Amino acid sequence: MKQKKRDNGEAIAKSMFEMAKLKVPVIAIVIGEGSSGGALAIGVGNRVLMLENAIYSILSPEGYASILWKDASRSKEAAEKMKLTAKDLYNFGVIDKIIKEPQIDENDMIEKIAQDLKKEIKSTISQMKDKTSEEIVEERYQKFRNIQYFNNI
Amino acid sequence: MIVDKIKKREKSAKNKKTNVDIPIGKWVKCDKCKEILYKDTVRENLSICPNCGHYFRMHINKRLELIADKDTYKRFDINIETSNPLELEDYPKKIKALKEKTGLEEAVASGTCKINGEPVVICIMDSGFMMGSMGAVVGEKITYAIEQAIKLKYPLIIFTVSGGARMQEGIISLMQMAKTTAALTKLDEAGLLYISILTDPTYGGVTASFATLGDIVLAEPGAMIGFAGQRVISQTIGEALPEGFQTAEFLLEHGFIDKIVERKDLKETIYKLIQLNK
Numbered sequence: 001m002k003q004k005k006r007d008n009g010e011a012i013a014k015s016m017f018e019m020a021k022l023k024v025p026v027i028a029i030v031i032g033e034g035s036s037g038g039a040l041a042i043g044v045g046n047r048v049l050m051l052e053n054a055i056y057s058i059l060s061p062e063g064y065a066s067i068l069w070k071d072a073s074r075s076k077e078a079a080e081k082m083k084l085t086a087k088d089l090y091n092f093g094v095i096d097k098i099i100k101e102p103q104i105d106e107n108d109m110i111e112k113i114a115q116d117l118k119k120e121i122k123s124t125i126s127q128m129k130d131k132t133s134e135e136i137v138e139e140r141y142q143k144f145r146n147i148q149y150f151n152n153i
Numbered sequence: 154m155i156v157d158k159i160k161k162r163e164k165s166a167k168n169k170k171t172n173v174d175i176p177i178g179k180w181v182k183c184d185k186c187k188e189i190l191y192k193d194t195v196r197e198n199l200s201i202c203p204n205c206g207h208y209f210r211m212h213i214n215k216r217l218e219l220i221a222d223k224d225t226y227k228r229f230d231i232n233i234e235t236s237n238p239l240e241l242e243d244y245p246k247k248i249k250a251l252k253e254k255t256g257l258e259e260a261v262a263s264g265t266c267k268i269n270g271e272p273v274v275i276c277i278m279d280s281g282f283m284m285g286s287m288g289a290v291v292g293e294k295i296t297y298a299i300e301q302a303i304k305l306k307y308p309l310i311i312f313t314v315s316g317g318a319r320m321q322e323g324i325i326s327l328m329q330m331a332k333t334t335a336a337l338t339k340l341d342e343a344g345l346l347y348i349s350i351l352t353d354p355t356y357g358g359v360t361a362s363f364a365t366l367g368d369i370v371l372a373e374p375g376a377m378i379g380f381a382g383q384r385v386i387s388q389t390i391g392e393a394l395p396e397g398f399q400t401a402e403f404l405l406e407h408g409f410i411d412k413i414v415e416r417k418d419l420k421e422t423i424y425k426l427i428q429l430n431k
Contacts, residue, residue, distance in 0.1 A: 016362065020331070145332055
């Protein structure tokens with residue numbers, strides 16, 4: 001309650017601000033439902049990875065439907081329009097890589113995903129280990145700077 | 154209802170002791186005291202209700218008149234429009250219609266101007282354009298303005314009014330929060346002053362990015378400022394919210410903003426802050 005009373009907007013802004021300045025590589029991984037400022041507050045990474053069936057969006061589909069159509073029950077329709085799947089986000093250039101979730105026995109699948117993630121984290125770190133801290137910060141900056149979806153007129 | 158309005162209109166006319174015939178369409182109702190007011194009277198009063206002191210939202214041009222020295226504003230040469238990333242059917246039509254209706258390019262204007270002779274980079278948002286929401290165009294214009302401030306070594310002044318990130322551009326809008334915020338880290342490193350002025354209402358992804366990151370955060374009296382809306386918070390936590398929650402006054406008391414400044418004093422206050430930080 002205390003958090004809500006004081007409002008969390010500034011906390012999200014400050015978190016992103018500090019994350020943007022980190023001098024070490026940051027790898028953010030979307031593993032389930034990531035939405036709105038709360039997800040982005042811990043998502044300012046040099047690399048953003050995403051599990052194949054995870055979603056990452058501006059708002060929950062319920063919230064989106066509620067705001068755009070004043071009807072939260074149209075969440076399914078919202079989810080279809082929002083382009084929130086790993087594939088959509090990869091096409092937008094918002095995420096860098098999709099981690100496959102193979103349709104196998106659940107325990108084996110968790111093991112497999114964990115192994116794949118480990119491999120991915122290791123290779124990212126090794127790719128970045130020769131970079132200076134300035135280069136790491138600048139690369140992260142350019143990644144978000146270049147999310148540009150507009151036409152010149 | 155109509156009778157009430159006519160009565161109020163008569164009362165208002167009586168108060169002004171004028172017999173001028175004012176045509177319909179030139180009236181505006183105060184959201185707070187419900188008084189029907191003549192638009193020009195409100196405009197002449199810095200868009201503040203002469204009856205109860207309520208602050209009306211300001212058009213970009215009126216805000217510029219209030220803050221910038223005459224004829225000093227030069228807009229940045231950045232000409233962009235949304236590319237409709239979610240491929241929504243109505244969205245481009247809505248943007249086009251709004252451009253025509255409001256005479257605005259988008260929900261923010263950005264450029265340089267002088268404040269009592271001091272050069273600054275200034276961004277002004279407008280609630281008349283999709284509730285001042287931030288999509289790719291607003292995000293780019295703010296980021297570009299921050300980069301220009303660094304290049305020119307000017308202080309950065311941003312007036313916010315926004316419902317938050319623009320839903321119609323989905324995840325792309327969300328990413329503008331990180332983009333504008335990251336640009337502000339560079340301004341910070343360059344040691345330049347950033348003053349943000351929160352006006353009614355400032356919400357969502359704008360509150361949770363550049364709006365609250367000013368070195369100095371000012372607000373207009375009575376402005377509503379928050380991340381999530383009150384109804385959403387109250388429904389989520391299942392509790393009533395405290396009196397005055399999300400008002401500028403409440404936030405000042407809790408240390409989230411530095412000062413509440415009346416509209417008539419804004420220009421002078423910004424000028425003094427620039428002087429102090431030189």
